[in-house]
Amino acid sequence: MIVDLEPTDDQRLIAESVGGMLAASLPVARLREASGNGAQPENALWSSLAELGLFGMGLPEEKGGFGYGLPEEMLAARELGLVLASPSVLAQMAAAHLADDGLRPAIMSGEARCAFASLGFDGTVWLYDGDAASHVVLLGDGAALLPRDAFGNWTAQVPMDETITLANAIAAGDLPARDNVAERISLLIAAATTGIAQAATAMAVDFAGQREQFGQPIGSFQAIKHSCADMAVRAAAADAQVRYCAITFGRTEDDRREIAAARWLATDAAIENAKANIQVHGGMGFTAECDAHLFLKRAHLFSALGSSRREEERRIIADAD
Amino acid sequence: MKLIEDPSLDRFRDECRAWLNDNVPRNARPSEGLELRAYDMAWQRTQFEGGWAGVSWPKAFGGRGLSVLEQLIWHEEYARAGARTSASMFVALSHAGPTLIVQGSEDQKSRHLPAILKGEETWCQGFSEPGAGSDLAALKTRAVIDGDHLVVSGTKIWTSYAQGADYQELLVRTDPDLPRHRGISWVICDMTLPGIEVRPITTMTGYAHFAQIFYDEVRIPMTNLVGQLNGGWGVAMTTLGFERGTGTIAHQIELANTVERLITTAKETYDRATGKSLFADAAVASRLAVLRAEVAALRSLTVASVSRGMREEIPGAEGNIPALYFGELTRRVNGAVIDLLGPGAMARGGSHNLPKAYLESFKWAIGGGTSEIRRNTIGERVLGLPKGPRAI
Ligand SMILES: Cc1cc2nc3c(=O)[nH]c(=O)nc-3n(C[C@H](O)[C@H](O)[C@H](O)COP(=O)(O)OP(=O)(O)OC[C@H]3O[C@@H](n4cnc5c(N)ncnc54)[C@H](O)[C@@H]3O)c2cc1C
Numbered sequence: 001m002i003v004d005l006e007p008t009d010d011q012r013l014i015a016e017s018v019g020g021m022l023a024a025s026l027p028v029a030r031l032r033e034a035s036g037n038g039a040q041p042e043n044a045l046w047s048s049l050a051e052l053g054l055f056g057m058g059l060p061e062e063k064g065g066f067g068y069g070l071p072e073e074m075l076a077a078r079e080l081g082l083v084l085a086s087p088s089v090l091a092q093m094a095a096a097h098l099a100d101d102g103l104r105p106a107i108m109s110g111e112a113r114c115a116f117a118s119l120g121f122d123g124t125v126w127l128y129d130g131d132a133a134s135h136v137v138l139l140g141d142g143a144a145l146l147p148r149d150a151f152g153n154w155t156a157q158v159p160m161d162e163t164i165t166l167a168n169a170i171a172a173g174d175l176p177a178r179d180n181v182a183e184r185i186s187l188l189i190a191a192a193t194t195g196i197a198q199a200a201t202a203m204a205v206d207f208a209g210q211r212e213q214f215g216q217p218i219g220s221f222q223a224i225k226h227s228c229a230d231m232a233v234r235a236a237a238a239d240a241q242v243r244y245c246a247i248t249f250g251r252t253e254d255d256r257r258e259i260a261a262a263r264w265l266a267t268d269a270a271i272e273n274a275k276a277n278i279q280v281h282g283g284m285g286f287t288a289e290c291d292a293h294l295f296l297k298r299a300h301l302f303s304a305l306g307s308s309r310r311e312e313e314r315r316i317i318a319d320a321d
Numbered sequence: 322m323k324l325i326e327d328p329s330l331d332r333f334r335d336e337c338r339a340w341l342n343d344n345v346p347r348n349a350r351p352s353e354g355l356e357l358r359a360y361d362m363a364w365q366r367t368q369f370e371g372g373w374a375g376v377s378w379p380k381a382f383g384g385r386g387l388s389v390l391e392q393l394i395w396h397e398e399y400a401r402a403g404a405r406t407s408a409s410m411f412v413a414l415s416h417a418g419p420t421l422i423v424q425g426s427e428d429q430k431s432r433h434l435p436a437i438l439k440g441e442e443t444w445c446q447g448f449s450e451p452g453a454g455s456d457l458a459a460l461k462t463r464a465v466i467d468g469d470h471l472v473v474s475g476t477k478i479w480t481s482y483a484q485g486a487d488y489q490e491l492l493v494r495t496d497p498d499l500p501r502h503r504g505i506s507w508v509i510c511d512m513t514l515p516g517i518e519v520r521p522i523t524t525m526t527g528y529a530h531f532a533q534i535f536y537d538e539v540r541i542p543m544t545n546l547v548g549q550l551n552g553g554w555g556v557a558m559t560t561l562g563f564e565r566g567t568g569t570i571a572h573q574i575e576l577a578n579t580v581e582r583l584i585t586t587a588k589e590t591y592d593r594a595t596g597k598s599l600f601a602d603a604a605v606a607s608r609l610a611v612l613r614a615e616v617a618a619l620r621s622l623t624v625a626s627v628s629r630g631m632r633e634e635i636p637g638a639e640g641n642i643p644a645l646y647f648g649e650l651t652r653r654v655n656g657a658v659i660d661l662l663g664p665g666a667m668a669r670g671g672s673h674n675l676p677k678a679y680l681e682s683f684k685w686a687i688g689g690g691t692s693e694i695r696r697n698t699i700g701e702r703v704l705g706l707p708k709g710p711r712a713i
Contacts, residue, residue, distance in 0.1 A: 001324065002324070002325040002327075002330060002390060002393065002394070003322075003323070003324055003325065003624055003628075004322065004323050004324075004325055004628050004631070005322055005621070005624050005625040005628040006322065006625075006628040006629060006631070006632060007322050008322065008323060011322055071322040071323070075322075205704045205705070205706065208706055209705070209706055209707060216707070217706075217707045219700070219706035219707050220706070220707040220708065220709050220710075221709070222693070222696075222697070222709060225696065225697065225700035225701070225706050225709070226693070226696040226697075226700065228700055228704055228706060229645075229695075229696040229697075229699035229700045229703075229704070230696070232642065232699055232703060232704055233642055233645055233646055233699070236622060236625075236642050236646075237615075237618035237619075237621070237622055237646060238618070239625075240618060240621035240622045240624070240625040241614075241617055241618045241621040243322055243621070243625065244617075244620070244621040244624060244625075246322065247322055247323065247324055248324075251324070257613070257617075258617060260614070261613065261614035261617040261618065264610075264611070264614045265614055265615075265618050310607070312610075312614075313606070313607050313610035313611065313614075314606075314610070316610040316611075316613050316614055317584075317606050317609055317610040317613065
């Protein structure tokens with residue numbers, strides 16, 4: 001199998017139009033004041049995101065989609081990661097693949113609203129940014145789309161990432177087994193997570209070129225320069241793997257392990273790059289005022305969406321049992 | 322981003338596979354010295370006779386002139402067939418030859434290019450010196466003009482496959498008064514000239530992979546100058562775009578195979594204390610999983626770099642990203658082999674000489690640019706960070 005990983009002109013255009021819209025309306029700086037407000041800016045934008053075609057992007061035309069494929073959808077997901085968009089935007093994209101014919105139009109129009117929830121070890125379900133949601137995309141080994149009220153009462157909790165809202169409930173029933181749709185959703189999460197890793201790298205590089213100590217930009221010191229180079233390498237590795245999976249999905253026997261690898265690499269890149277970005281910023285990096293911590297918290301949140309590095313390791317190696 | 326479906330490429334793959342299956346040498350390859358050189362030259366000759374010499378070289382210069390995708394397929398099939406990388410032919414095929422194609426005179430080209438393709442001459446690279454490694458422009462080996470000759474005195478070191486090499490791409494200082502990058506020339510050095518002494522150096526693997534070379538008033542004809550006098554830095558830095566990221570595919574596939582073999586071995590190796598396979602140990606499985614993810618990433622990085630190579634004429638500094646990843650990952654993979662397989666992995670011999678592969682793996686983070694230098698380049702030329710202190 002031969003794959004070309006460079007975006008086509010058409011794909012570049014899609015990434016640019018989604019990215020441009022997001023950068024203009026959801027600058028990362030919005031999150032500085034967001035404490036406790038959850039996804040309000042995203043909520044206000046929901047119908048524009050629907051009009052942009054984001055929520056049905058990867059669906060075939062007979063299902064009302066644009067006839068784009070996973071590569072286009074993956075590029076859009078990466079753009080969401082770059083601006084730290086609420087996980088609910090991605091949940092809405094995921095829901096379009098899980099919904100039945102009856103519900104799908106409402107998902108694509110944004111009328112029904114979705115949010116991600118993860119199944120914890122003890123059966124607790126954790127809901128992210130789900131205040132405005134009518135439906136929940138529940139992620140464990142498999143994935144399911146359920147009405148938000150299927151879980152009874154949600155109890156509000158205080159999240160590590162205070163730019164989203166968090167609530168928990170007790171799981172209702174079993175999740176379906178992992179299938180192709182769950183794999184596809186996992187790849188989209190990996191793409192968004194890669195976006196987080198790329199954005200953290202860009203922020204570190206930008207600061208390292210400007211901040212001066214000892215009469216020179218700190219980026220001229222190798223400890224900092226090499227840390228930035230390693231960030232770029234981790235992000236590039238995750239990005240290449242995610243793009244590779246987006247093209248080969250459904251065409252090999254190795255989807256499961258290739259996607260698990262993508263997810264592992266993306267999580268690793270996002271968390272490690274976010275940590276390195278804090279260190280590059282020095283004292284400023286430890287403050288609430290500096291955006292660096294936002295990347296760390298969001299990276300951890302995305303790593304826990306129905307997954308963890310440990311679980312992905314199990315999937316990567318599973319066929320070797 | 323798309324799948325490339327082209328039946329002519331499938332046919333091309335079949336053609337490569339069939340030819341390689343019939344022709345890849347099956348006899349054991351010697352580890353060093355003249356026997357190794359003879360083995361590599363014979364295999365090159367076989368490729369020439371089969372029409373597969375210089376796969377990335379333009380047709381006009383006798384090469385096969387494969388497109389980037391065809392090169393990709395060739396290298397994949399090459400690794401799959403178990404063919405060994407070109408080693409003693411490497412400098413000739415991937416560096417000296419392409420440099421002559423771009424910068425050489427007609428006479429230099431007609432003299433060397435066909436001989437390289439036929440496996441009749443091997444080359445080595447005389448760039449590094451005891452005082453000039455990462456900082457190559459500090460090189461001191463002196464060449465003084467005497468009539469129509471250059472008279473060379475000095476020393477080169479870490480010269481791979483110098484033993485028995487017929488020619489050397491040699492960087493010499495022709496004007497010590499010019500700024501350091503501008504007083505250097507690139508010359509073709511005939512290794513049989515009087516005044517040249519090659520002293521093999523044994524590496525940590527136990528084999529004489531490279532050598533130190535001493536030059537005592539070696540007289541090289543001026544006609545062997547490639548490019549302009551004092552223009553050697555530019556010649557050495559000529560970005561040789563023929564391979565477009567395909568050159569490392571065989572190594573990458575070999576590394577993936579090493580990880581798969583390690584997984585199989587971990588499943589078949591039982592720990593007497595627990596009665597379970599090594600693989601049943603969660604810590605071992607976790608480590609193997611990470612390595613598998615990382616070799617997948619290396620494959621994807623390579624594919625990404627080949628995809629870029631299809632579009633850009635001159636490879637950019639981004640090529641350091643897969644190269645750095647490869648060097649570091651090669652060390653981790655081979656380190657895990659020794660680490661996980663216990664006392665048995667420390668014996669040499671067997672079909673896969675594990676200690677040799679492990680010890681050998683250190684070179685990938687040093688030769689051809691150290692990991693630190695690659696990080697500098699990624700920082701400065703890919704990310705645009707300010708330069709660090711430099712000698713002038
Ligand atoms: C197996 C092998 C084969 C080789 N084959 C050849 C060959 O055929 N022909 C040839 O000419 N050369 C060859 N070399 C030499 C190789 O190119 C050099 O070893 C390499 O460029 C490093 O130079 P050095 O050994 O002088 O180390 P140094 O440059 O002295 O480096 C020592 C350490 O300092 C670090 N360092 C140096 N400068 C910097 C900096 N600016 N920033 C941060 N860290 C720095 C290095 O990364 C390294 O860790 C080979 C080397 C090996 C290992």
